[in-house]
Amino acid sequence: MPIDLRSDTVTVPTQKMRDAMRDAVVGDDVYGEDPTINQLERLAAEIVGKEAALFVTSGTQGNQVAVLSHTQRGDEVILEEHSHIFYHETAGLATIAGVQARTIKGVNGQMPIPEIVSAVREDDVHCPSTALICLENTHGDSGGRILPLSYMEEVFQVSRQYQIPVHLDGARLFNAAIGLGVDPKEMTKYTDSVQFCLSKGLSAPMGSILAGPKEYIKRARKWRKMLGGGTRQAGIVGAAGIIALEEMVDRLQEDHIHAKALAEGLACIDGIDIDAEGVETNMIMFFIDKLGVDAGEFIRQLNKFDILANPSGPFRIRFVTHRGITKDDIDRTIEAVKHIAAKKVNI
Known part of the structure; x- marks a missing residue:
């Protein structure tokens, strides 16, 4: 077998995951009737300290649904210039959400706070409305660097000052939590929504979670359906996601x-x-x-x-x-x- 250092996306499910997938109790998730997905979403929401959660097919889908659920067409989103949402999601911000990206050069994924403040648009007929600030933790293009809790808190304080929500692309959220030695809630409390992957290091075969307030997730569920993410007996893969969260983080x-x-x-x-x-x-x-x-x-x-x-x-x-x-x-x-x-x- 080759030594595959390309990505942690090449992980394969454990035998326990395969057994759970085989034996999963399933139903139609679009109707909200898949008990395994319902269990996964409750567990995921509790872990990150949010009211509700939504299973999505991928991290990219989760991020795009997140943006759609926070913004309106013609809005502007602030994000780091090499963030995954801007750099690696095939222009989804523009083509799907219809929003404009306001990118800021960061250091190890951290956009300077004064530049975030400067990027917030005034109420001007010539300008788009600043509708969202996106962070990425860990920050992939910086080599998996962790955004410190103090930095996330500063960004959150700016967001409260200007009444702009914060979305966290936490594809590798648990790597960040392990690296900092903290509970994931200590990071996600400085966000309005968070997306994290069940695949990658957690080894589930597919799927991500988007979590946030109940009304927000209600909107997100509708956007997920529009993007083709309304799956049926999804509990077959959701069963592996439960094991990923319960057994694969540490x-x-x-x-x-x-x-x-x-x-x-x-x-x-x-x-x-x-x-x-x-x-x-x-x-x-x-x-x-x-x-x-x-x-x-x-x-x-x-x-x-x-x-x-x-x-x-x-x-x-x-x-x-x-x-x-x-x-x-x-x-x-x-x-x-x-x-x-x-x-x-x-x-």
Whole structure:
């Protein structure tokens, strides 16, 4: 089997999840009659401290439903310039929600507070209305960096001052919670809505959760239906989601330990530019421009060692640890990079 460091989305369900999926009690979720989905939504809402929750087919669908439920066409949304909602959701803000993105350059995913304040539109006939602030925790493009609680609180205070809701793209919310050593509620209390994935590190085969106030989730349910997310006997996959939330959160710490070990090993290799101290969760970003090869060639060299990875720029590589990665895999990857770097540095 290859060492697959492309993403934690490659995780497969556990045997217990497969058994639960086989035996799940199901019904028509569009009618609200799937008992397993109903159980999952109650559990998810309780975990993040919200009144209600909605099962959606993916994180992208969850984020788009969230925006639709907070905004009207022609509104403006404030978000970080490399946020997943803006950068990796195929222009859904514009094409689906019909809203305008107001992007702000962040540092490790954190938009400067004064710039958020400056981005809030005045009541002017020439301007769109600022309808939503979006945060992402952990922040993927920054290498899985965690937004501190103090920062989330500051953003929330600004949002209250201007009466603008905050949506959290928490695709890897539990990685952030484990990294901070806090209950997820300590983060989500500074949000009006939150989306988080059941797949990725939690290993469910599919699905995400959108959570928020009851009336908000009622609107979201209708938008989900419009987007084709009104599933029928969804409890078959929802059963795996329940196990993901009940049994798979604490083990994320192992992924963080592996990522830190990998980063520290890479930091000792000539030609690899990495901030090992900045690795906070299960994601690693590093630069290879000093090796004299681009990301595509570097990954082709990795493939010869049966290692899979993704580029994150012309000279930037991303590694993501997950349940399928062992300590031996980490050691083998470090040795492979040493071999590739030695060849390229000596050219």
